[in-house]
Amino acid sequence: MHTAETTKPSIAPEREPQLWGVLAEYGNVDDLLAAAKVVRNAGYTKWDCHTPFPVHGLDGAMGIKKTILPWLVLGAGLTGTTVAILMQWYVNNPGTEFASWFSFMASYPMTFSGKPYWSLPPNIPVAFELTVLFASLCSFFGMFILNGLPKLYHPAFTNGRFKRVTDDAFFIIIERADLKFHADATTELLRSTSPVAIDQVKD
Amino acid sequence: MTTVHAEIIPTGGDNTADDPAQRAQLITGPTGQSFHAVTEQVCGIAEARRPPKAWYIAFAIASVWLTILGVMILYLVFTGIGVWNLKIPVAWAFDITNFVFWVGIGHAGTLISAILFLFRQKWRTSINRFAEAMTIFAVVCAGTFPGIHVGRQWMAFWLAPYPNQMGMWPNFFSPLLWDVFAVSTYATVSVLFWYMGMVPDLATFRDRSKTKLRYYIYGILSLGWRGSNRHWHVYEKAYLLLAGLATPLVLSVHSVVSFDFAVSQIPGWHTTIFPPYFVAGAIFSGFAMVITLAIPARELFGLKDFITMRHLDNMCKIILLTGSMVGYAYSMEWFIAWYGQSPFEQFHFMNRYLGTMGWAGIIMVTCNVVIPQIFWFKFARTNVWIMFTVCIFVNIGMWFERFVIIVLGLHRDFLPSSWRDYAPSYVEVLTLIGSFGLFTVLFLLFCRYLPMMAMAEVKSILPMAHANPAVHGKDAHRFDYNPDSGSEQEIAAAGGH
Numbered sequence A: 001m002h003t004a005e006t007t008k009p010s011i012a013p014e015r016e017p018q019l020w021g022v023l024a025e026y027g028n029v030d031d032l033l034a035a036a037k038v039v040r041n042a043g044y045t046k047w048d049c050h051t052p053f054p055v056h057g058l059d060g061a062m063g064i065k066k067t068i069l070p071w072l073v074l075g076a077g078l079t080g081t082t083v084a085i086l087m088q089w090y091v092n093n094p095g096t097e098f099a100s101w102f103s104f105m106a107s108y109p110m111t112f113s114g115k116p117y118w119s120l121p122p123n124i125p126v127a128f129e130l131t132v133l134f135a136s137l138c139s140f141f142g143m144f145i146l147n148g149l150p151k152l153y154h155p156a157f158t159n160g161r162f163k164r165v166t167d168d169a170f171f172i173i174i175e176r177a178d179l180k181f182h183a184d185a186t187t188e189l190l191r192s193t194s195p196v197a198i199d200q201v202k203d
Numbered sequence B: 001m002t003t004v005h006a007e008i009i010p011t012g013g014d015n016t017a018d019d020p021a022q023r024a025q026l027i028t029g030p031t032g033q034s035f036h037a038v039t040e041q042v043c044g045i046a047e048a049r050r051p052p053k054a055w056y057i058a059f060a061i062a063s064v065w066l067t068i069l070g071v072m073i074l075y076l077v078f079t080g081i082g083v084w085n086l087k088i089p090v091a092w093a094f095d096i097t098n099f100v101f102w103v104g105i106g107h108a109g110t111l112i113s114a115i116l117f118l119f120r121q122k123w124r125t126s127i128n129r130f131a132e133a134m135t136i137f138a139v140v141c142a143g144t145f146p147g148i149h150v151g152r153q154w155m156a157f158w159l160a161p162y163p164n165q166m167g168m169w170p171n172f173f174s175p176l177l178w179d180v181f182a183v184s185t186y187a188t189v190s191v192l193f194w195y196m197g198m199v200p201d202l203a204t205f206r207d208r209s210k211t212k213l214r215y216y217i218y219g220i221l222s223l224g225w226r227g228s229n230r231h232w233h234v235y236e237k238a239y240l241l242l243a244g245l246a247t248p249l250v251l252s253v254h255s256v257v258s259f260d261f262a263v264s265q266i267p268g269w270h271t272t273i274f275p276p277y278f279v280a281g282a283i284f285s286g287f288a289m290v291i292t293l294a295i296p297a298r299e300l301f302g303l304k305d306f307i308t309m310r311h312l313d314n315m316c317k318i319i320l321l322t323g324s325m326v327g328y329a330y331s332m333e334w335f336i337a338w339y340g341q342s343p344f345e346q347f348h349f350m351n352r353y354l355g356t357m358g359w360a361g362i363i364m365v366t367c368n369v370v371i372p373q374i375f376w377f378k379f380a381r382t383n384v385w386i387m388f389t390v391c392i393f394v395n396i397g398m399w400f401e402r403f404v405i406i407v408l409g410l411h412r413d414f415l416p417s418s419w420r421d422y423a424p425s426y427v428e429v430l431t432l433i434g435s436f437g438l439f440t441v442l443f444l445l446f447c448r449y450l451p452m453m454a455m456a457e458v459k460s461i462l463p464m465a466h467a468n469p470a471v472h473g474k475d476a477h478r479f480d481y482n483p484d485s486g487s488e489q490e491i492a493a494a495g496g497h
Helices: A029-041 A058-062 A069-091 A094-099 A121-146 A160-166 A183-191 B035-047 B053-079 B094-118 B122-126 B128-148 B153-159 B175-208 B212-221 B229-262 B274-300 B309-340 B343-354 B358-376 B384-410 B426-449 B455-460 B488-493
Strands: A019-026 A047-050 A170-175 A197-202
Touching: A019 A029, A019 A160, A019 A183, A029 A047, A029 A058, A029 A170, A029 A183, A047 B229, A058 B229, A069 A121, A069 B229, A121 B175, A121 B229, A160 A170, A160 A197, A160 B175, A170 A183, A183 A197, B035 B175, B035 B426, B035 B455, B053 B128, B053 B153, B053 B274, B053 B426, B094 B122, B094 B128, B094 B175, B094 B229, B094 B274, B094 B384, B094 B426, B122 B128, B122 B309, B122 B455, B128 B153, B128 B175, B128 B274, B128 B426, B175 B212, B175 B229, B175 B455, B229 B274, B229 B384, B274 B309, B274 B384, B309 B343, B309 B358, B309 B384, B343 B358, B343 B384, B358 B384
Parallel strands: none
Antiparallel strands: A019 A170, A019 A197, A047 A170
């Protein structure tokens, strides 16, 4: 038994940064699109393109599936309509007194100009607004949740080159977690796609 | 589209020519030729050690006005609504006029960011960010006025439907309550839309930050955005959805604001033309405000490559269009007053221009309908001084439009014994001026600390942002996903690589 090992502190030692993926930088959109098709055809799945702005045609080149966000938004919108109609019906309607177990839940019916307590047209504006509100909140938060954001740390941020992703550089990163990943072969594949530079991403 | 322009239009040059054989150059000068130049130009504003001197002068003046607003509101709250010169029958005057005016200003921002997006108007990318900011700050100003006009301002939360010990609920038949929902939804959606559009640009700020403080603040604000195309895919869909939702929303908001009047039975208010007329007027006044802000901003911050003559020219055309729609509405009101043969209605419209307060009606028509007609001429649409002057008049005219509708609608009651002319108290005048201070302070802070231009969007309309058809085939962008086939043949068949 080596005494040196037993005297090691009990907390985990600082880990050496390990290879997380391979990064290739491209100087223009055309090279990126061509490279994306090559990587996709090679059968990689855990990889991504990083661009300063949405590049048209890249979704198809990468083979990204259509997002389900519109369906979520539709659901949220319909929820908003339903909530608004039910709320207004409940609040201004004497027929809902059955639910007034507590005084603060009692409805508050009002009569104006002999009009009926309940009719749909005056409830449309609020129903419309809540539909839009619910749907908008869903598309905003749904987008970030589906994208796994906020995520303030990402291994790619450790690479100095990557700072230019929000400026004028285009990147492809293939993760080591991909089943087809092989440090040399993957680097070789990316090298064949005329990148400006190739680098390792460590984490 | 990858048309290579024969010559690069220099900064501040004339790019208003409409040659159908060539796409108009939307970003001029050297900035239009490189992504990095766009980043440098826009980030430079927020990264400069000090803003331009004019910024400090404007900020100082606006801060004084903002302080005046605060003092006037405190005076109002501690003393009571009597400090305003509101007496029956004129129970609404400056408060609601300012409210409608500011909400209307906001509408141009949403029109630019949402409606022009749906219409694929690429020139919007240069102006949408600060127009959206303008929307939000205008809605902040607008929201102040209904909040402080309720009498007991500390009870303003009674507007919200919530279960309470009094067993009371709001009246959902009232347009005033619809307004609460419309304006609060509008404020929320505008903030979401603005912030979401800003996240990629905040990430640019983060990646360029030189100090720890900037790195952390912009790092947190940008939520870890890393330009992933899988993210862009969902992001673009969410952006489209928000634009699709904001479009009917913005039309509904001013419609609902107009219901405040149209649903009542006052002559001059009770008309079905109000919703479209109010929406057109809102966009009209909003665009005038965008130009009023854009002209000094492009001078001060050197943004002439982004906000080119073509942008200003386009906005002037929209002002001409919506101003003429407003003019049509004015004349249609006259026609209906005659055609409807209601003596009260006829009296109202005569009184609007010929009565004791007819000067307000004359200002309204002159500023809104007559003066903008100069935009039929191209020299006026390409001269910043003429543009700026006309837009100031439009701002004044649109404020007076709301004043005319509200005050002149009320001051001649059905009962002549209660007729009364209205003049504002100094508190009302200073509150109006103060609201401009609030708006300007917020806008100046925005110019200094947040990305003023939608960098990512501007980059995406530069010629080199698109795939070269010579390399990828002309249908490169129609590269649809088919999960069952990912082979070389399929890629080749789809016209690719």
